[in-house]
Amino acid sequence: MLWEMHYMNKAKCRLKKDDKVKVISGKEKGKIGKVLKIYHKKNRILIENINKVKKHEKPTDKSAGGIVDKEAPVHWSNVMLMCSKCFAPVRIKFQYQDDNKKVRVCRKCNDFIDS
């Protein structure tokens, strides 16, 4: 059990909201989108215009309801973070700045992902 928890921590999602990511597997492979939401407990992320599914919605005061296209979350291991300098999906590493702030760094160009 302890091992499992440790493992889970290690496999933590490195993505953040508003990150640009590329889908690397599944039916949406090759598509690029912006991270809208992260479900940490489920290890899934919601990406703009990726993995759209048809959903039935009940009519509300604001909408008529019916069938709408909505994004469904995908597992974070199916996507890679895009580096704005490399214009490619890259692996990242963490670095600590002088003020102890943790920043993400591109393994390819060694530049900061976070500004």
Ligand SMILES: [Zn+2]
């Ligand atoms: Zn880079």
